[in-house]
Amino acid sequence: MNTTISNNGLPKFTQATGSSGNGPSTAGANPPDAAAAAPKADDQVRLTDSALALxxxxxxxDAPVIDSQRVExxxxxxxxGxxxxxxxxxxxxxxxxxxQLGGTGKA
Structure with a gap:
């Protein structure tokens, strides 16, 4: 069984090689393979408070120890019984x- 997925009428965007974000393309200055292989030194990841807690x-x-006597x-x-x-x-x-989950608080 084959299933074909269409773009549902959405426009197709081409991906520019050698450019980052909305800035001007620098494809002539750096070969595309070199830019993709070497990560930038200023790349950063910021986690939300929720992600840090998880x-x-x-x-x-930090896993709790199982109290085998209590389980027994x-x-x-x-x-x-x-x-x-x-x-x-x-x-x-x-x-x-x-x-805690944001309910109405009516009890």
Whole structure:
């Protein structure tokens, strides 16, 4: 099965070689291969606060340690039927999460 994707009537733009951004083309000054191979010394990357927070959270050294004794206690209470669900605590945490996510704050 073949699928053809058209440009949906959008104009086609050609990419100028050897130019950067909207500035004048310098194709005659530098060969296109040399400009593409060597990165500029002034290139920078700026991360948002959210991206920095995600990066910190993803670090392997910051991963929480699993408390195997607690896991085993929970497993046992589930197995013997003595685990109690605190519906009020669950509801409170769900409301707090909703408020953090930008909810209306009505509770």
């Amino acid at each position: 990066q910190q959270a993803a670090r392997a050294g 206690r929970l497993r046992q209470t589930l197995a013997d 003595s685990y109690k669900v605190d519906a009020g605590r669950i509801a409170d945490r769900m409301l707090a999460l909703e408020q």
